[in-house]
Amino acid sequence: MFGWRRRNRTGRKTGRSKKQQFKLDKESVLPNHFRCPISLDLMKDPVTLSSGITYDRESIEKWLEDGNFTCPVTNQVLRSFDRIPNHILRKMIQEWCQENQNSGVERIPTPKVPVTGTEVYEILSSIEASMKRLDQCGFLESLKKINKWGFESERNRKCIVDNGTATTLANAFVTFSSDDHHQSLESHNYNVLEEILSSLNWMFPLENDARKILGSKPSLNKLVLLMKRRDFLSTKNAILVVEELCYDQEFIEALVGIEEVQEVLVRFIKEPICHAITKASLMVIFSMVSSSNHDHERIKTQFAEMGLVTLVLNMLIDGEKHLNEIALGVFDRILDSKEGREAACGNDLTMPVLVKKILRVSELATEYSVSSIWKLSRIEKQSNEGRVLFEALQVGAFQKLVLLLQCGCGDSTKEKATQLLKLLNPYRAGLECIESSDFKNLKRSF
Known part of the structure; x- marks a missing residue:
């Protein structure tokens, strides 16, 4: 039982493994x-x-x-x-590493010379010249060189980004978008636009000038057009750029005015392609339904009428944990509309899912879950029906809310939880609370 103790030079064990001893020996001979x-x-x-x-x-x-x-x-x-x-x-x-290979030393590769700001400036000048001539071949050749530099090292990427490359590429995206008068999915400029978006994706976060340029009308129209295209890479690159821009209120207001954008976003939720596209779509939808624009009620109503409430509820059951927080945020915002509340009240999954997510995902997810239950309960109180409160008690909402207050939460969530407990209390008599995990076998609404 004492085999872990060190041995002395006569043969006792030491606490070092052979691997650790080798590491010490290697370091000791390093010049x-x-x-x-x-x-x-x-x-x-x-x-x-x-x-x-x-x-x-x-x-x-x-x-x-x-x-x-x-x-x-x-x-x-x-x-x-x-x-x-x-x-x-x-x-x-390198020669020393070669001589000591038998001892486990790896030879270091010959480093590539890092790109300089001057070289980046020269290639951007070449890109701008190609843009003026609408020379696609010359433009793509220069862009290929930038991508090659960028993927060689993190230092190169930083140098490229710091010298305003994203803004130049954003200008290029608008230039080649404006040159396309037919707005066709098979535009001769399609490959150029796709390559620009692919390059911009590794330059996040984009600088302000690039964001403003990409938020222009020609750029927005083309981004949505690329999102509609049933091609994995173009769809992914376009939606990721839109997600990067969606934190700007002006951009969101402009995006809402683009025809069919909501249908495209809902399709990405209904027919998931990959986690990145689903997450980006949810983030864009969340920004749209959180907008302070005077039209925000109409936006929430439209999403509710497209069946987003049911889609989000189903996602919250089977979806990845990292998507739950965003999905709950979208759900909470849609409940601000009458159509959203009606869809939620008509779905048997609503209350079990919301109660289940309290204290399960994150503090923000708990805040959204409590807020959603509060909104549904407050509206129902006005109609004196009590069905939502009855369902909440059946899946253990009262116990969950008491536990939440004991664990601690934000002031707003605390206030809503307290109000909910007051609303639930009169309905407790004669109700048997069940575990909120028992909702899995409930029939879904599609």
């Missing part, structure tokens, strides 16, 4: 001049500063990005921030 002075790890891409000291590129760039202007070792102010690749030292490190 000091191969270590980065900052991280103390083996340098993979050694670069030399104007001070003459060599560092691993990743470590020294982080140091400089944090606002430091001195050499970490000498503490002298740097005359320039140029990082000169130390090819001789890098080759020495």
Whole structure:
């Protein structure tokens, strides 16, 4: 039972495994001049500063990005921030790794030279020239180069984004969209637009200028057109860009005015393609039904009439946990409309699902669940029917709400929970509460 204790040099056990011992041995033979002075790890891409000291590129760039202007070792102010690749030292490190391969040391690959701001500026100038000529081939060739740089390293992606690439691509999207007078799904510009969206997807979050440009009427019309196209990649890229833009109130108001956009979004919920598209669709719908626009009641009514209440309830039963919070938010907002409340009251899943989600998903999901029950109960109180409250008690709402107050919640949720307990209390006599997990066998409404 004491086998874990260390042994002395005569043969007793130590607490180190062979793997740990090997790691220590490997580190002990690593030449000091191969270590980065900052991280103390083996340098993979050694670069030399104007001070003459060599560092691993990743470590020294982080140091400089944090606002430091001195050499970490000498503490002298740097005359320039140029990082000169130390090819001789890098080759020495690679040779050492090669010689020690039998000891488990992996050879570091020859690093690619990172892209510079100047190179990005030059390729963007080339893109803008191609846009003016409506030269699709030249444009795609330049875009291909940007994507190649971007996927080589995180540093390249940052450099590309920081130099305004997203704004240039947003302008390109509008330019090639405007050039298409037929608004056809088989437009000769279709491939160009699809490639632009694919590139923008790895540049999130988009800068404000890019967001404003993509929110223009020609861009919005084309985004919805691409969403309608039954092609996985174009659909996914388009809806993800729309999701990225949907936090802007002006964009949402413009999006609502696009014909058929609501039907397309509901179709993505009804006929799920992948988690990313479903989540993005829910986020866009949530932004639309949360809008303070004077037309927001009409939007909620339309979604309710399209059957979104039932679709969301079914999703909450079988859907992934990470979608539950957004789905509950959409459900809560739709209940602000008369049609939404009628659809919810007419569905046998409503109360079991809402009670089940309290304290199960997240604090925000609990807030939406309580709010939804509160809205349905308050409306019913005015009609003096009591059916919703009766159903809530049957699936254990009273106990769940008491537990919620004991665990703690936000002021708004606490107030609604307290009001619900007062509404439920008169109906408790003679009712047997059941576990809220017993709703799975209830017949669904489709």
